[in-house]
Amino acid sequence: MSRIEVQEDRCKGCLLCTTVCPVNIIVQSERFNVSGYKVAEVPEADMDKCIGCASCAMICPDVAIKVYKTPKKKGDN
């Protein structure tokens, strides 16, 4: 299973990450950060769809996304 972590105080809500996600799970949240930007997030229910491709992190101009990946074990789907 993979997941991303958005550093919310750095996110400027440009939403470029939402355009490159191959599984379309990144959306704009209803939360504002301290700078007044509506931050990007992956809803809890969708996080297991993340494939850890790091496209969102590659395009993030504020380097606000960390990507974690768990190596697949033999026998896992």
Next chain:
Amino acid sequence: MSEMNEKLVFDKPESVIDRATHYCPGCHHGIAHRLVGELLDEMNLAEKTLMTTSIGCSVFLYNYLNVDAVEAPHGRAPAVATGVKRARPDHFVFTYQGDGDLASIGMAEIMHAANRGEKMSVVFVNNTVYGMTGGQMAPTTLIGQKTTTSPAGRCQATQGSPIRMSEIIASLGGVAYAARGSLDCVKNIRAAKKHLRKAFECQINGTGFGFVELLSGCPTNWKMTPIQANERIQTEMIPYFPLGVFKDISEEGGIC
């Protein structure tokens, strides 16, 4: 259990300082900074790097990259970097300039530094507009593009055509590598990083001057959303500023 094996596969490179940038949402300077920072880390250059920064939105680059820096007057970064490199030839020297800085006021400096084949690298961020001063027309502004100083759109008859810098630089004798990349999508960002790596390698190997142009978005001055700005790069900028490598002497057998 799975949490235990979890690996961090993408994080901020060490050379990029952990600090919020002053750039507008969707500005591609942040991506360019990260690519440079990643390469300085991967090529183990950070400790011996002397960066020469320019005037423009990237003027505060020394706040974002954790390397020694010299701030040059507007457009003069290649001239300052020439002095820096000649005084400290064992150091890695690069300039980071925008299109208003490099292609307009600094045209003489970049042309002669490239022609002399100074052993340095140039990162040229082209967003077709003067960003910091409020969106005036730049030499790279596309025909028909509306800016604060060309409110009816740039007119070829009175204002000339946008300058294609990479092609001009590639035609000069001292240049080892000249390429144009783009920062609008993941595929192009990966290619841009390869161009930057090649340009940096040219300096390390002592083969000559390395030049990389990066097409970037400026949503604020283009009066667009960041997503529309990225689409504009694809539909308007890339057709006029073709991507690719225009000169690579490592492919041609080198210069003497």
